[in-house]
Amino acid sequence: MAAGERSWCLCKLLRFFYSLFFPGLIVCGTLCVCLVIVLWGIRLLLQRKKKLVSTSKNGKNQMVIAFFHPYCNAGGGGERVLWCALRALQKKHFWTFPYMRKR
Secondary structure (H helix, E strand, O other): OHHHHHHHHHHHHHHHHHHHHHHHHHHHHHHHHHHHHHHHHHHHHHHHHHHHHHEEEOOOOOOOOOOOOOOOOOOOHHHHHHHHHHHHHHHOOOOOOOOHHHH
16 A cells, blocks of 8 residues: 555656746746846946957057066076067067157
C-alpha cells in the first residue's frame, strides 16, 4: 500500500512541476529580454560618454598615447629605449600632434 501512495505522490509532484514549466519559461524569457534592453542601454550610454570625452575643445578627436616600461630604471638601458621610442613617435607623427611641436 505504501508503494502505491508514493507513486501517487510522485505523480502529483510531477504534475505540479509541469504546471510551473510554462510560466517559468515566460518569466525567464521576459527577464532575458529586460536584461538585453538594459545592457543595450548601458552600451549606448558608454558610447555617448566616450564620444564626448574623446573630443577636444575645438571639436577634433584627441589622441592619447601611453607608455609602460616596467624596467626603465634598472640601469640596463631601458630608459634610453623608452625615450628613443617617444622620439621616433614624435618624428613620425609630428603634424598630427600639434601640442608636441617645439615653440
